[in-house]
Amino acid sequence: MQSIDLCDELEFWPCRELRLECHGAELLRNEDNLVWRAARALAKRVSAAEGAEIVLRKRIPLGSGLGGGSSNAAATLLGLARFWNLRVPAAELQNLACELGSDAPFFLCGGTALGTGRGEEIYPLPELPPVFLVVVYPGIPVSTAAAYGSLSLTLTSPGSANKIASFCERTQEGAGCLTGIFNDFETSILPAYPAIREAKILLEERGAVATLLSGSGSSVFGFFNDEESALAASRGSVRETWRVFPAKTLSRAEYFQRMFG
The missing domain is CATH 3.30.70.890 (GHMP kinase, C-terminal domain)
Structure with a gap:
């Protein structure tokens, strides 16, 4: 597995409740959207008292096999943890990512990696030079x-x-x-x-x-x-x-x- 510089964009803004705004593609309703599911899962796991308005700008095509949904789920976990000033153990984030999808754990790591099992067991490999x-x-x-x-x-x-x-x-x-x-x-x-x-x-x-x-x-x-x-x-x-x-x-x-x- 390898990360590249093609990506969607996520923004996090102060809000009293969790909200999701999407641009650039017809996405699934909130309950099925991986960004929404990741935000809800993290908020529930840490009993977050705050909310956030999440803005998703899609660039990666849907159904393209490029990990757009999984990468957004992982980025939401990392981004919200930082936005809320949470200290969430890496193992806890890994468990949450596994619940969201087999590819999501890789996007907590990035770079060059080997994925085993269903793809959720990630082992970093020696980095490729820029390709x-x-x-x-x-x-x-x-x-x-x-x-x-x-x-x-x-x-x-x-x-x-x-x-x-x-x-x-x-x-x-x-x-x-x-x-x-x-x-x-x-x-x-x-x-x-x-x-x-x-x-x-x-x-x-x-x-x-x-x-x-x-x-x-x-x-x-x-x-x-x-x-x-x-x-x-x-x-x-x-x-x-x-x-x-x-x-x-x-x-x-x-x-x-x-x-x-």
Whole structure:
């Protein structure tokens, strides 16, 4: 798992009660919105006497496989704890994040990490140097439940390219260490969604060192050798319904700097 600089924005303002205001996307009603659920869960756990007005500005497409909802949930836990001047133990925040979603615990950590179990057990890995990439959202969401339902898993082959230790040894190669990576979801998602397959091929044709489906989709991303190549690839024409984001990997330190300024 890897944090990048594509993100939504959250603001916290004084208020007597909890309120959520959303901009940029048609989101779920409060009871099902992960930001709202995270705020309510933290307030209940610490018996908070204060409220807050939370403003969410969406940039990450819904259903894109980029962890937008999970990252917002984790950022809400961290942001509200700071806003309310709470000293919440890291283990307590981790437990709350696990209750909100399998991906949420990673976003309490950031950087480069290994996720095991359902993804909720997070182990930091050696940091990648800055790697530039292009993310393409092909304008269609993919249901996570449906994606898992279509997945036919087999044991991973024992080749060195599949070993975490081998990856860790090569992290300083930058984009070069990412060649040979794969996503099991591609075997079922790419045949079922021609637009996703087309987006992946497009990135390959524009010079990506490696391309991959993000999570269970629908976004795909490609790694490039330098920022200039990534920006050039992101500026080319695409289908009208697609969205293209040039991005960069973030270290853990950069991740928290971006979060809190």
